[in-house]
Amino acid sequence: MRLSVKRSVVLLLTIFGTYTLTRTLYEVLTCPGEVPRTHVVSIGVQNLNQTLYRYDQNTPMVFVGGVPRSGTTLMRAMLDAHPDIRCGEETRVIPRMLSLRQGWGRQTEERWALEEEGVSQEMLDAATRAFLLEIIARHGDPAPLLCNKDPFTLKSALYLSYIFPNSKFLLMLRDGRASVHSMISRRVTIGGFNLSSYRDCLTKWSNAVEVMFSQCMAVGRSRCMTVRYEDLVLQPRATMQRVLHFLKSPWHEGVLHHEEAIGQPGGVSLSRSERSTDQVIKPINLEALTRWVGHIPADVQQDMENIAPMLSRLGYNPKANPPDYGPPDPEVINNTERVLRGDFKTPTRLKRLVQGSPNIVFKEGRN
Amino acid sequence: MRKKTCNVLLVCGVISSITVFYLGLSPIECPTAHSRSGQHGWAVNLQTGQNLSNLLQLPEEYNEETPLIFIGGVPRSGTTLMRAMLDAHPLVRCGEETRVIPRLLAMQASWSHSAHERVRLDEAGVTQEVLDSAVRAFLLEIIVGHGEPAPRLCNKDPFALKSLNYLSKLFPKAKFILMLRDGRATVHSMISRKVTITGFDLKSYRDCLVKWNRAVEVMYDQCLAAADGNCLPVHYEQLVLHPERVMHKLLQFLDLPWDTAVLHHEQFIGKAGGVSLSKVELSTDQVIKPVNTEALSKWVGKIPADVVNDMASLAPMLSRLGYDPLANPPNYNKPDLLFLKNTKIARAILN
Numbered sequence: 001m002r003l004s005v006k007r008s009v010v011l012l013l014t015i016f017g018t019y020t021l022t023r024t025l026y027e028v029l030t031c032p033g034e035v036p037r038t039h040v041v042s043i044g045v046q047n048l049n050q051t052l053y054r055y056d057q058n059t060p061m062v063f064v065g066g067v068p069r070s071g072t073t074l075m076r077a078m079l080d081a082h083p084d085i086r087c088g089e090e091t092r093v094i095p096r097m098l099s100l101r102q103g104w105g106r107q108t109e110e111r112w113a114l115e116e117e118g119v120s121q122e123m124l125d126a127a128t129r130a131f132l133l134e135i136i137a138r139h140g141d142p143a144p145l146l147c148n149k150d151p152f153t154l155k156s157a158l159y160l161s162y163i164f165p166n167s168k169f170l171l172m173l174r175d176g177r178a179s180v181h182s183m184i185s186r187r188v189t190i191g192g193f194n195l196s197s198y199r200d201c202l203t204k205w206s207n208a209v210e211v212m213f214s215q216c217m218a219v220g221r222s223r224c225m226t227v228r229y230e231d232l233v234l235q236p237r238a239t240m241q242r243v244l245h246f247l248k249s250p251w252h253e254g255v256l257h258h259e260e261a262i263g264q265p266g267g268v269s270l271s272r273s274e275r276s277t278d279q280v281i282k283p284i285n286l287e288a289l290t291r292w293v294g295h296i297p298a299d300v301q302q303d304m305e306n307i308a309p310m311l312s313r314l315g316y317n318p319k320a321n322p323p324d325y326g327p328p329d330p331e332v333i334n335n336t337e338r339v340l341r342g343d344f345k346t347p348t349r350l351k352r353l354v355q356g357s358p359n360i361v362f363k364e365g366r367n
Numbered sequence: 368m369r370k371k372t373c374n375v376l377l378v379c380g381v382i383s384s385i386t387v388f389y390l391g392l393s394p395i396e397c398p399t400a401h402s403r404s405g406q407h408g409w410a411v412n413l414q415t416g417q418n419l420s421n422l423l424q425l426p427e428e429y430n431e432e433t434p435l436i437f438i439g440g441v442p443r444s445g446t447t448l449m450r451a452m453l454d455a456h457p458l459v460r461c462g463e464e465t466r467v468i469p470r471l472l473a474m475q476a477s478w479s480h481s482a483h484e485r486v487r488l489d490e491a492g493v494t495q496e497v498l499d500s501a502v503r504a505f506l507l508e509i510i511v512g513h514g515e516p517a518p519r520l521c522n523k524d525p526f527a528l529k530s531l532n533y534l535s536k537l538f539p540k541a542k543f544i545l546m547l548r549d550g551r552a553t554v555h556s557m558i559s560r561k562v563t564i565t566g567f568d569l570k571s572y573r574d575c576l577v578k579w580n581r582a583v584e585v586m587y588d589q590c591l592a593a594a595d596g597n598c599l600p601v602h603y604e605q606l607v608l609h610p611e612r613v614m615h616k617l618l619q620f621l622d623l624p625w626d627t628a629v630l631h632h633e634q635f636i637g638k639a640g641g642v643s644l645s646k647v648e649l650s651t652d653q654v655i656k657p658v659n660t661e662a663l664s665k666w667v668g669k670i671p672a673d674v675v676n677d678m679a680s681l682a683p684m685l686s687r688l689g690y691d692p693l694a695n696p697p698n699y700n701k702p703d704l705l706f707l708k709n710t711k712i713a714r715a716i717l718n
Contacts, residue, residue, distance in 0.1 A: 011375065018379045022386045089491040092484075093498065096474065104467060116647040117463040118513045124467065127508035134501035139492035271490040353486065 043133055045142040048265070053142040057129050058166055061136070062087075062147040062247055065154030066172030067208045068190055069182040071229030073276035074284070075172055076149040078232075078240060080268040081258035084249055087147035088140030089271040094132060095152045101128045102156070129163045140269060145249060155208070157215040161223055168247060171216045174229035175316045175323070176205040176308050181292035188275050198300045199307055206308040213310070230325035236284050237329060256331070259283045259344070272353045282344040285336040290322045425516050429507050435538050436461070436521035436621060439528030440546030441582045442564055443556040445603035447650035448658070449546055450523040452614065454642040455632035458623060461521035462514030463645040468506060468522065472530040475502055479533075503537045514643060519623065529582070531589035535597060542621055543598035545590045549690045549697070550579045550682050552603075555666030562649050572674045573681060580682040587684070602689075604699035610658045633657045664696045 042056040064076050064087060076087040104114060104124055114124075136148045153160065157169050180201040183190060194200040216224040225246045231239045240255050254261060261267030262281055270277045279288070300307060304318040317323040338344070426433065438450050438461065450461040475498065478484050488498070510522050527534065531543055554575040557564060568574040590598035599620045606613045614629050628635065635641030636655055644651045653662070674681065678692040691697040 011378070014375060014379060015382055018382050019386050022383045091491055091493050092488060093478070093493060093501075100470060100474065110466075113647045114466060116645045117466055118643070118645070119465050119467060119509065123509060123512045126512065127467075127505045130504035130508050131501045134504050135493060135497060138497040138500060139494075269492065271487070273487040273490045353490070 060166040064149040064170045069179040070172040070174035081254045081261040084144045086143035098156045154212040169224040171226045202308045206310040283335040434540040438523040438544045442525045443553045444546040444548035455628040455635045460517035469526045528586045545600045548603035
């Protein structure tokens with residue numbers, strides 16, 4: 001065989017080609033390919049009537065939230081009075097799980113380390129989803145439409161809307177001055193809020209509600225609806241009609257009389273540890289609407305626009321004490337009179353549990 | 368012309384067989400190792416390239432009955448070596464550390480340790496049972512999803528065994544392997560290799576030994592108390608000095624058939640059905656070598672004199688685990704360390 005340059009080049013290329021081909025074939029044959037696997041995670045829950053409900057990631061679900069002391073418990077109690085809907089108490093663990101999940105997703109060394117260890121973001125989503133589904137489905141009675149109320153979950157509305165593709169969101173909004181007065185006067189500990197300062201609490205309120213509001217906008221109007229607490233207590237019928245229409249649930253008169261469904265099967269289950277329990281046993285009323293007036297320090301009042309810019313953005317006049325929230329329905333006026341007469345006292349079985357250590361009710365996830 | 372083509376074909380054939388032979392001997396990275404897509408399947412139906420016996424079916428469903436294997440211990444106690452050796456077994460898959468499992472377990476532990484929190488959670492309908500099913504679901508998603516499927520799934524996150532008791536409640540059929548090592552060697556390893564571990568001050572041998580003592584005590588006590596002897600403590604020194612003897616006992620404990628592959632894990636690195644390693648983990652450069660005794664006594668002479676003097680009081684777990692706190696180094700070949708002290712386990716194996 002005469003060795004010319006052309007022939008030796010051809011020979012080398014052939015050798016190289018054969019080597020690459022063999023190696024590729026070897027890899028393809030011995031390495032497992034991307035296995036087409038489909039995920040089947042579903043939870044079955046039986047109720048007292050032996051009806052089996054199946055829940056999975058595609059189950060329609062509604063998340064209720066907002067800054068604490070914005071009527072979130074009232075909203076979930078009214079929804080609970082609907083026979084097809086079950087929210088139940090605050091789970092407390094769901095916001096913590098979401099906070100943990102967020103920490104693993106931030107573009108930091110930790111995320112890179114997780115990828116190197118074979119823990120992908122998709123896997124973390126699947127695991128978080130499984131955890132949340134178990135808690136939501138199992139911590140109360142089953143119902144056709146499951147609902148969850150943990151106030152700060154609405155800070156993660158966009159993420160929740162992604163891992164639960166058929167979920168909807170109700171963001172409770174309220175005049176920040178009322179929310180802040182409520183947490184300070186009732187001493188409701190909330191992580192990050194300094195209860196000895198109206199100024200600090202209003203600033204934190206504005207920041208928190210801004211985050212939730214923008215998340216709600218990002219999720220979109222077809223899936224996230226804002227509800228003003230003031231509208232809910234002044235015109236409950238019209239407001240709940242809008243809410244149930246948004247949730248695609250049929251109207252039920254019971255939602256306007258949630259106080260009659262407390263402790264009933266398929267009704268409203270209350271926690272003795274939660275701070276709104278003693279209020280939500282009463283019918284919808286106007287007691288808490290303008291309690292804040294006259295309690296805000298003068299210097300804070302002067303600076304209101306700067307301290308809490310979200311007030312005007314949400315349609316609350318920062319200079320009006322109070323603003324005109326709207327006309328009340330006659331039903332509500334009647335309820336309020338009954339409440340002021342003292343018709344609704346907290347039953348002994350729902351009296352607040354006396355606890356030694358401070359009850360940090362909410363832990364704001366770090367953002 | 369025909370002769371030339373023949374020659375070329377002959378050369379190609381020779382090169383192909385040499386390549387295949389060479390590849391058969393050396394490890395190559397499977398390209399799919401770390402690029403898993405989001406879709407997982409628990410109802411699994413797949414074909415692998417390894418020689419799985421037709422009798423062995425992969426489980427259809429993963430739940431609380433799944434016989435998982437959990438490996439743990441204080442970091443730098445041979446946990447990676449142990450999981451690498453088990454990974455070499457064709458029926459077992461451990462994979463890398465998940466990092467997230469210990470965090471969730473720690474969060475759960477803080478909730479159950481606070482009596483007040485327990486009350487509030489019960490009031491919310493989040494009973495221990497509900498919480499357990501949620502944690503279990505999370506763990507299964509991570510353990511099942513983060514590596515190749517296998518008949519026996521295994522997880523190695525060193526500090527997960529701080530919740531050994533809880534894990535055995537979640538998974539009653541699970542088995543636990545607690546890696547034990549001379550605390551002085553462990554501490555020297557983390558300090559000299561600068562392995563950051565939360566709570567351990569790497570500038571102080573004294574602090575690290577105290578922390579080691581506390582951590583290993585928590586895990587060891589739970590291991591001894593494990594129901595049905597489902598936890599096997601394994602001494603690192605015995606593993607590297609007498610690997611065959613230890614692995615025989617271990618595989619018997621795990622109800623797995625013997626396979627010599629576990630003694631040659633270094634041949635299965637990066638291979639399908641073999642040992643998957645991570646660039647992030649600090650033991651990777653050691654575990655690519657075959658089982659060896661290099662790291663046994665590296666710590667001798669490196670511990671400050673004052674710490675050496677106080678050794679027995681700083682780290683009482685040393686003598687409890689069979690390591691003489693005054694010997695530098697002890698004779699790791701002592702016969703009574705070879706045999707498992709836990710009579711519960713010995714009884715369970717005999718049955």
